[in-house]
Amino acid sequence: MDMSLFSNLALGFGVALTPINLMYCLIGVLLGTLIGVLPGIGPVATIAMLLPITFSLSPITALIMLAGIYYGAQYGGSTSAILVNLPGESSSVVTCLDGYQMARQGRAGPALATAAIGSFFAGCVATVIVAMFAPPLAEVALKFGPSEYFSLMVLGLVAAVVLAHGSVVKAVAMVILGLLLGLVGTDVNSGVLRFAFGVAELADGIGFVTVAMGVFGTAEIITNLELKDKREVFTSKVTNLFPSKDDFKRIWKPILRGTALGSMLGILPGGGALLSSFGAYTLEKKISVNGHMFGKGAIEGVAAPEAANNAGAQTSFIPLLTLGIPSNAVMALMIGAMMIQGIAPGPQVMTEKPQLFWGMIASMWVGNLMLVVLNLPMIGLWIKLLTVPYRILYPSILVFMAIGVFSLSNNPFDVLQMMLFGLLGYVFVKLACEPAPLLLGFILGPLMEENLRRAMLLSRGDPWVFFQKPISAGFLIASILLLVILALPALRKKREEAFQEG
Amino acid sequence: MRKLLLSIVLLSAAQTALAQAWPARPIRLICPYPGGPVELSSRIVAQKLQEALGQPVVVENRPGAGGVIGADYVAKAAPDGYTLLMGAIATHAINPSLMPSLPYDAMRDFRHIALVVQVPNVLVVNNDLPVKSVKDLIALARTKPGQLDFGSGSTGSTGHLAGELFKQMTGTFMVHIPYRSSAPAVADMLAGRVHLMFDNLASALPNIKAGKVRALAVTTTRRTDFLPDLPTLDESGLKGFNLTTWWGLMAPAKTPNEIVNRLSAETLKAMDAPDARERLRNLGSATPGVRTPEAFSAFIEAEKTLYARLVKVSGAKPD
Amino acid sequence: MKIKSPQDFWAGLMFIVFGLFFLIVARDYQMGTAVRMGPGYFPTVLGGILAVLGAVVLLTSFTMSGPKVPKLSFKPIFFISLGLILFGYLLKPIGFVLSVVVLVFVAAFGGHEFKLKEVAILAVILVIFSVLVFVKGLTLPFPLWPAFLD
Known part of the structure; x- marks a missing residue:
């Protein structure tokens, strides 16, 4: 087995390192980085638009480029999350929490470098995992049915509370509000339109990007503009570009843990990857000695989710390549791209088209290397951007946000939605309600309802299925334990406060 | 009366002039389903049309409300040949029965130009299900009423309605399990949590070929070139069972005949070009037999009638 | 009763309003049964929980003191919102170039x-x-x- 792994990888690198494939890999990751940095322009739209151009390329070259766009966008996405608090994708929401705070404290350099290094490391590890264990891991992915997903989502939601650093009750309420907002639109099970009030644009639900860019991006701009003194938003005192020795000491373990968690969750096609960055952040916050610093610019809070997110992005190729099952919209489009090229993604790709399979895996590693080599020198440039006076910076950010959101479906309604969520986000700021738990609830709400109802349908109404299946039961027990752990300090604090009041 | 005649003459003259100069600027092709085979095939056709017409053909995504937003946008656009739609089975055959109030009329508000893609569905079952043929499946479903589950990509999709038609024609009862898209349904079928699916041929093919699922029949009256040994449901005793997923080029209702005919001819030529045909075939589509705008309209009318009946028996219509 | 934590008071009120809103609207959707949960099931349960949590937050605002609600500044709210809406709804009629100009100018009015x-x-x-x-x-x-x- 080991010998064949080496020969397979040798075959793969032989394909990935040809000049033409190297060139298109580079084009892919560059383009990916660009659209990742630009808020709202996602890899799905870009890949679809570029598809006709790839017709003239060989299938493997085309796929290498398209995959490069995908993970390049992940790198780029963290850049705008850190610099201007704009999460373009669900995975970069958590990067905003500490990354943006670091940027405001003049530590954008170390934050960006940490994101790049963490992503690179995770990408390398995950590539090896894909190469070595793809088929057995695909079997694991199939073990996850509706009840397992539901229980996993429950665990994710309980963990969401940890995202907040303020009141637990308010955090739970924000999660629930997020869940409810996620239910707007057509109900998957019955086809009934819910909470749409005759607005056709709401039939497919509220878009994640409009909510995220509203409550993070727009609200942040409004909040910054009301600072009375003309103090700049970012400190002009930029310390250093790269993480210090002490920083490295703080991030290496979170990167390892994030990589492990992300690799595992990425395999699950039914929304596991969504949880990877949130999960990694939560885990670090609970076990780190600097847990109290999270949300105020803790470098661990950038390292862990970035590693998890990139690891998940790579391992989410496993269900695609081995089962033909896409785990997200980008993967679904990749399937289309492969089919047009005459390759049916599925179990036989690995045996019938080994050059393609192993070439793509090798190119992922090459692409990750390119990204880190490209991105580290770029950091100096990005930081220069923050020295631009805010009165110049914010209209520019707004223009890019507006263009990006408009391009989602070429409909002004999306821009209106972003604006409304900006107002709501501003109210949240004023009332000290944190938006991150809301967003996680928003992502997980529909998935959770869907899987709950599906599990009940399949079990013909027996709620015990959630405890009879070992994986599902494990998640539920973990959720209960986590709830207890969460509740204990809160209760204690409340008692102390009550005593002080009395 | 003379005034009316005169205006008609002027109008048609203006239309002819318009049609002769057409296309003088970029054409927009509205795609209501981004990120999937509909957008991909739109781009394949757009690229070819662009070469033939000498003007850019820009694919513009207008998703939302199961395709209604994009279709409605084109229904109300200027009928000048510069705004086209990739209309589909959902927007033009199923939604009219499924949705309580559709803002457009699938027949009267459009010119139907050319059918572009037509993909059959395949009845596939989990490998562990002890059935080798449609007959076995019907027998099993009769002995276990309400115990078999069939998955589909969404309520009101062809996968769902094919199942309902199957239930109706065989007098069996199986439980429909809806998913958000076809992929998670396939995953649950591979794992044996749902027993069968009427899956789209293109997405089912790799797993059929790899022996991960068992195909029992195809949903069209003619066998598919992709799996020539696979019987049809019609052959297997369900006489007249004929369902496909399809989409094609359309334009606003008052688009001049000259433009419609030109577009129809160019689209057919584009689809017949070997490279484009190969790419569309890779999406699971054989070259559709419907070749003229009139035939396409008649085809849609027939589909609409069929799905009106199916939606009714399935109870898929939300109240 | 004195409001000791205005932030929590208003946050609680906000949650109650949102919770009741979803709860009331969801009455139009079928509840279904535990086996075949209807489209009203999940939103009703969640709306109820949100309203209760809102009430808890609201009540604690009378017992535990907390910070005041910072003043709202309407100038940036107005100009940023206006700029975005104008951009969105003007882009197709007046074209990309002019709507970017409009957005930049309107947004700039919202600054210091x-x-x-x-x-x-x-x-x-x-x-x-x-x-x-x-x-x-x-x-x-x-x-x-x-x-x-x-």
Whole structure:
């Protein structure tokens, strides 16, 4: 087995390192980085638009480029999350929490470098995992049915509370509000339109990007503009570009843990990857000695989710390549791209088209290397951007946000939605309600309802299925334990406060 | 009366002039389903049309409300040949029965130009299900009423309605399990949590070929070139069972005949070009037999009638 | 009763309003049974929980003291919102170039100082940059100029 792994990888690198494939890999990751940095322009739209151009390329070259766009966008996405608090994708929401705070404290350099290094490391590890264990891991992915997903989502939601650093009750309420907002639109099970009030644009639900860019991006701009003194938003005192020795000491373990968690969750096609960055952040916050610093610019809070997110992005190729099952919209489009090229993604790709399979895996590693080599020198440039006076910076950010959101479906309604969520986000700021738990609830709400109802349908109404299946039961027990752990300090604090009041 | 005649003459003259100069600027092709085979095939056709017409053909995504937003946008656009739609089975055959109030009329508000893609569905079952043929499946479903589950990509999709038609024609009862898209349904079928699916041929093919699922029949009256040994449901005793997923080029209702005919001819030529045909075939589509705008309209009318009946028996219509 | 934590008071109220809103609207959807949960099931349960949590937050605001609600500043709210809406709804009628200019100018009014020359230069730079990147580079289907000039 080991010998064949080496020969397979040798075959793969032989394909990935040809000049033409190297060139298109580079084009892919560059383009990916660009659209990742630009808020709202996602890899799905870009890949679809570029598809006709790839017709003239060989299938493997085309796929290498398209995959490069995908993970390049992940790198780029963290850049705008850190610099201007704009999460373009669900995975970069958590990067905003500490990354943006670091940027405001003049530590954008170390934050960006940490994101790049963490992503690179995770990408390398995950590539090896894909190469070595793809088929057995695909079997694991199939073990996850509706009840397992539901229980996993429950665990994710309980963990969401940890995202907040303020009141637990308010955090739970924000999660629930997020869940409810996620239910707007057509109900998957019955086809009934819910909470749409005759607005056709709401039939497919509220878009994640409009909510995220509203409550993070727009609200942040409004909040910054009301600072009375003309103090700049970012400190002009930029310390250093790269993480210090002490920083490295703080991030290496979170990167390892994030990589492990992300690799595992990425395999699950039914929304596991969504949880990877949130999960990694939560885990670090609970076990780190600097847990109290999270949300105020803790470098661990950038390292862990970035590693998890990139690891998940790579391992989410496993269900695609081995089962033909896409785990997200980008993967679904990749399937289309492969089919047009005459390759049916599925179990036989690995045996019938080994050059393609192993070439793509090798190119992922090459692409990750390119990204880190490209991105580290770029950091100096990005930081220069923050020295631009805010009165110049914010209209520019707004223009890019507006263009990006408009391009989602070429409909002004999306821009209106972003604006409304900006107002709501501003109210949240004023009332000290944190938006991150809301967003996680928003992502997980529909998935959770869907899987709950599906599990009940399949079990013909027996709620015990959630405890009879070992994986599902494990998640539920973990959720209960986590709830207890969460509740204990809160209760204690409340008692102390009550005593002080009395 | 003379005034009316005169205006008609002027109008048609203006239309002819318009049609002769057409296309003088970029054409927009509205795609209501981004990120999937509909957008991909739109781009394949757009690229070819662009070469033939000498003007850019820009694919513009207008998703939302199961395709209604994009279709409605084109229904109300200027009928000048510069705004086209990739209309589909959902927007033009199923939604009219499924949705309580559709803002457009699938027949009267459009010119139907050319059918572009037509993909059959395949009845596939989990490998562990002890059935080798449609007959076995019907027998099993009769002995276990309400115990078999069939998955589909969404309520009101062809996968769902094919199942309902199957239930109706065989007098069996199986439980429909809806998913958000076809992929998670396939995953649950591979794992044996749902027993069968009427899956789209293109997405089912790799797993059929790899022996991960068992195909029992195809949903069209003619066998598919992709799996020539696979019987049809019609052959297997369900006489007249004929369902496909399809989409094609359309334009606003008052688009001049000259433009419609030109577009129809160019689209057919584009689809017949070997490279484009190969790419569309890779999406699971054989070259559709419907070749003229009139035939396409008649085809849609027939589909609409069929799905009106199916939606009714399935109870898929939300109240 | 004295409100000791105004932030929590208003947050609680907000949650109650949202919770009741979803709860009441969901009454129009079928509840279904545990086996076949209807579309009303989940939102009703969640709306109820949210309203209760809101009530808890609201009640604690009478017992535990907390910070005041910081003052709202309406100038940036107004101009940022207006700029975004104008951009969205003007893009197709007046074209990409002019709507970017409108957005930049309106948004700039929301800041502390408005220097006409600086804003004009910024608008020109942003127009050139975004036309190159979005319209030419990424080929987004935006009209550049108003429809009547086409």
